[in-house]
Amino acid sequence: MKILLxxxxxxxxxxxxxxxxxxxxxxxxxxxxxxGLARAMKGDYAALILDRMLPGMEGLEIVKRxxxxxxxxxxxxxxxxxxxxxxxxGLEGGADDYLVKPFAFAELLxxxxxxxxxxxxxxxxxxxxxxxxxxxxxxxxxxxxQRDGKRIELQAQEFKLLEYxxxxxxxxxxxxxxxxxxxxxHFDPRTNIVETHMSRLRAxxxxxxGDEMIHTIRGTGYVLRAD
Amino acid sequence: MFSAxxxxxxxxxxxxxxxxxxxxxxxGRKAAAHFSWNRxxxxxxxxxxxxxxxxxxFALAMAVLASSVLFIVNEEFRDQIVxxxxxxxxxxxxxxxxxxxxxxxxxxxxxxxAPGASDFxxxxxxxxxLAGNLAPMPAREGVVALAYPGPDQRHAILGIGAxxxxxxxxxxxxxxxxxxxARQRIVATLIWxxxxxxxxxxxGGTLVSRNFLRRTDAIASTCRAIMDGNLKTRIxxxxxxxxxxxxxxxxxxxxxxxxxxxxxxxxxxxxIAHDLRTPVxxxxxxxxxxRSQAATVQDYxxxxxxxxxxxxxxxxxxxxxxxxxxxxxxxxxxxxxPVELAPLLRHLQDVFGPVAEDSGHSLxxxxxxMATVRGDRDLLVQLFSNLIENAIVHTPGGTAICVVLAxxxxxxxxxxxxxxxxxxxxxxxxxxxxxxxxxxxxxxxGYGLGLALVAAIAELHGAxxxxxxxxxxxxxxxxxxLVTDNRPPDP
Numbered sequence: 096m097k098i099l100l101x102x103x104x105x106x107x108x109x110x111x112x113x114x115x116x117x118x119x120x121x122x123x124x125x126x127x128x129x130x131g132l133a134r135a136m137k138g139d140y141a142a143l144i145l146d147r148m149l150p151g152m153e154g155l156e157i158v159k160r161x162x163x164x165x166x167x168x169x170x171x172x173x174x175x176x177x178x179x180x181x182x183x184x185g186l187e188g189g190a191d192d193y194l195v196k197p198f199a200f201a202e203l204l205x206x207x208x209x210x211x212x213x214x215x216x217x218x219x220x221x222x223x224x225x226x227x228x229x230x231x232x233x234x235x236x237x238x239x240x241q242r243d244g245k246r247i248e249l250q251a252q253e254f255k256l257l258e259y260x261x262x263x264x265x266x267x268x269x270x271x272x273x274x275x276x277x278x279x280x281h282f283d284p285r286t287n288i289v290e291t292h293m294s295r296l297r298a299x300x301x302x303x304x305g306d307e308m309i310h311t312i313r314g315t316g317y318v319l320r321a322d
Numbered sequence: 323m324f325s326a327x328x329x330x331x332x333x334x335x336x337x338x339x340x341x342x343x344x345x346x347x348x349x350g351r352k353a354a355a356h357f358s359w360n361r362x363x364x365x366x367x368x369x370x371x372x373x374x375x376x377x378x379x380f381a382l383a384m385a386v387l388a389s390s391v392l393f394i395v396n397e398e399f400r401d402q403i404v405x406x407x408x409x410x411x412x413x414x415x416x417x418x419x420x421x422x423x424x425x426x427x428x429x430x431x432x433x434x435x436a437p438g439a440s441d442f443x444x445x446x447x448x449x450x451x452l453a454g455n456l457a458p459m460p461a462r463e464g465v466v467a468l469a470y471p472g473p474d475q476r477h478a479i480l481g482i483g484a485x486x487x488x489x490x491x492x493x494x495x496x497x498x499x500x501x502x503x504a505r506q507r508i509v510a511t512l513i514w515x516x517x518x519x520x521x522x523x524x525x526g527g528t529l530v531s532r533n534f535l536r537r538t539d540a541i542a543s544t545c546r547a548i549m550d551g552n553l554k555t556r557i558x559x560x561x562x563x564x565x566x567x568x569x570x571x572x573x574x575x576x577x578x579x580x581x582x583x584x585x586x587x588x589x590x591x592x593x594i595a596h597d598l599r600t601p602v603x604x605x606x607x608x609x610x611x612x613r614s615q616a617a618t619v620q621d622y623x624x625x626x627x628x629x630x631x632x633x634x635x636x637x638x639x640x641x642x643x644x645x646x647x648x649x650x651x652x653x654x655x656x657x658x659x660p661v662e663l664a665p666l667l668r669h670l671q672d673v674f675g676p677v678a679e680d681s682g683h684s685l686x687x688x689x690x691x692m693a694t695v696r697g698d699r700d701l702l703v704q705l706f707s708n709l710i711e712n713a714i715v716h717t718p719g720g721t722a723i724c725v726v727l728a729x730x731x732x733x734x735x736x737x738x739x740x741x742x743x744x745x746x747x748x749x750x751x752x753x754x755x756x757x758x759x760x761x762x763x764x765x766x767x768g769y770g771l772g773l774a775l776v777a778a779i780a781e782l783h784g785a786x787x788x789x790x791x792x793x794x795x796x797x798x799x800x801x802x803x804l805v806t807d808n809r810p811p812d813p
Contacts, residue, residue, distance in 0.1 A: 197637055278673050279703070280707065286677045
């Protein structure tokens, strides 16, 4: 994927560029807000990664201008950890996701992947009523799940968790992404919420069905895939 | 231009000036500079400025008063002179009508002798003066003003001329000198009054400004002392309850608040330094050990994993501290919206129920009422999550945790209680302190920021917070919110 990174800190820029390149992405970069906006307007990027605080023009302003000009390119905001309340502001301004510095590169890659998938017109055509991954089937209208033809009874939270995993089939999702998108929790919990719910879901979805579909990726999170 | 004594005085001043300036030169440049700076400062005070405006208004009022008085006095004198003259002319005319010219001459003689009479008379036929003390002049009827026959410019004659019969002219008039004299006296008096007023205003202004300056100087010197590091200095309050006292008290209160915040910051900085030393030291030890002892790639990988985890923990601690600081700053209040507490708590039960169950706890929830509060949903979720997680983390398995939403005295109260071992009373006061961790929980994960964050979020929402003081019955913490809407619970 071709990604534009706008970041004024040289070291962060270098590290993030390396990490994205190592994951197979092509990266263009800008260190100034105005330059960033000009490139974003011109280039055909799959995703934009913007720092919130930039010289020349703030990240939020860049997103507003982009959206104003009709661009739908997914945007991920990077911000310092002190930016409380920035998340809502950023998302309202038109950003698709939000990541607080310092972050793990795995987290950044997972979010960029999820973001570009959401924006992919092929995947978003029409509102799906069914999700299928291998022999796993989810009916979004009847709120029911089957695997290999056998009905699986899920609690509401487990259903939401599985739905999120299935919508991101084959892509790693991090704990933070799950906390935010499945349970709407925007802080780092002290208890193992993700692990608890995940193990319950695994017990229902994977146990007794031969192949495991939910896999743990060390240092990153989880992935659901049909081998 | 100047009278002789004035010139003498000016010469005296001129001679003194030289010696004064010599004296100044002798006392040194610095002293002279200081003197002029002081004078300059006094002129630039608000008090002096107000005085100057006052003096200007006063001078304007005096000028208006003086010109009206002079106008009125002038008119009055003229009226009086004209009236006298009219009476004279009428008497002479009566005499002439009854007895002829000789009687007119007689009447003039009588009137000139009477006390308080007009100063000048004339009766002439053709070019001949028949009576009076004025030289013959061109005969004009009505009110007539004449130059005084003499060198003194201050004199002038005003009077009335009339014809008794064709060719028989009579004039009666008075000297305007008296009127002019009275005017001069009035002007002199007003100038004295004005000068005295000016001096008084100047003295008053100086006193007021000096007092004002003294008090602002006190504030300035206090501020300088604080800038120099003497943070305990406060502005003296005179106890007069005036606006300067109120200002001083307000500034002092502000200084107290800043001092309190700084002390708090100082405390937190110390705590952070202390609390960070341990994880940073551990991190360093691990890295050193890896360098000296790691033999395989796997060893290195493990060491790096541990190092990353340790640095994450340190960063998380920073994030938590900054979050508290920001919430305490009240930055998020602008984004407040109505939040229904019941569904929020139900959601948390769904999230934390399985977690509690897995660690052998039970989490139950009782919604006795519905309550809507104004707030930030994310922060309220974090607040209640913190309380529930505290109960899960700090109590042994088998403990029952109960969350209750109720309406008490019109306020929405949320209580999180457990039947665990509880917290000793003497530690209750310390629970909300940042980075405070009970000895018993030092080995568990967490930074001792949970309840400090809870307190900060509660404060932001105007919620009061209370801990159940009964001991031996587990631990219970309650929050009381102002509700914007309450209904009976959904069936």
